[in-house]
Ligand SMILES: *[C@@H]1O[C@H](CO)[C@@H](O)[C@H](O)[C@H]1NC(C)=O
């Protein structure tokens with residue numbers, strides 16, 4: 001197959017998306033992961049439909065990552081359902097993410113805290129640390145785009161309590177018209193932060209709201225205990241189908257996202273992806289253990305520092321053996337065609353120069 005599966009062994013994982021309640025300590029921070037961790041997006045245009053379902057990703061290699069509690073990272077307390085598989089690709093315009101994690105089905109309509117949830121975080125400012133969500137030391141009253149300059153992180157958080165599986169959430173005309181990163185329908189929100197207590201929706205800030213903020217993310221979720229309706233029925237879930245499956249069913253959760261490589265952000269609130277360059281990402285996962293609602297600080301993280309995310313250019317892609325043979329045939333054929341036409345033109349030129357009597361009529365005589 002393509003590349004070998006990259007395995008990331010255990011990471012000692014203090015926090016990712018820390019919330020105010022958990023943010024009192026000022027102890028020394030250490031991250032024991034020195035592993036050169038890298039996600040690699042592949043260039044594969046035209047294969048992904050953002051519908052929450054994972055089948056269209058089956059030929060894309062995933063990165064398996066351990067999920068350890070962000071605040072108290074012991075291997076013994078790793079997420080019971082197992083590792084998370086992260087898949088990333090881009091099509092030259094958008095970047096796509098699939099987060100796939102096994103888990104018994106739990107869903108409480110309208111209560112985000114009694115449903116699984118995921119977040120992605122990216123470095124924006126050059127001095128933004130994974131630890132403490134950017135790591136700006138200003139207090140909530142003084143953090144702003146001047147005092148915390150260079151510490152910006154971009155966050156996408158999907159809470160599914162109001163999101164119908166298979167339906168698209170994220171950026172929508174109403175919230176984008178209001179100029180912020182909110183999502184009034186499904187809570188797939190576009191945020192930025194300088195620290196855990198300085199988090200804002202895109203377009204909002206302590207120094208005022210800027211109407212140019214946008215939610216640039218789209219996403220959907222799925223659990224494979226769902227039975228997809230037959231073609232003759234409604235081909236998708238509606239709200240009335242909630243809870244969509246029965247509690248405790250074994251299966252895998254899928255969270256699928258896309259975002260344009262570049263956005264129109266002018267305030268360091270969005271990460272900007274560049275082809276042939278790397279970005280820095282972190283991934284968080286919340287799960288209501290034993291049906292109990294989770295709190296913001298109670299989440300799992302795939303690493304205790306940024307993970308590099310490479311966005312390769314299309315030309316660096318190694319084509320698969322099966323498809324490359326048909327490509328070779330196609331290019332051999334076009335080479336033959338161009339040889340034939342070259343010979344033909346040489347012959348025509350020779351013939352014309354040899355037969356000086358070819359009639360020539362100037363245009364102005366017509
Ligand atoms: C800080 O934010 C305010 C309000 O959004 C904006 O007007 C100002 O230009 C920003 N300053 C910088 C340095 O980005």
Ligand SMILES: *[C@@H]1O[C@H](CO)[C@@H](O)[C@H](O)[C@H]1NC(C)=O
Nearest residue numbers: 125126127128148149150151
């Ligand atoms: C990041 O930190 C370095 C060293 O403290 C500083 O020179 C640089 O200006 C900072 N970058 C920004 C964008 O503030």
Ligand SMILES: *[C@@H]1O[C@H](CO)[C@@H](O)[C@H](O)[C@H]1NC(C)=O
Nearest residue numbers: 203204205206207208209210
């Ligand atoms: C910004 O928008 C939010 C939400 O609409 C609102 O609560 C807040 O008061 C606004 N801030 C300013 C300074 O207008």
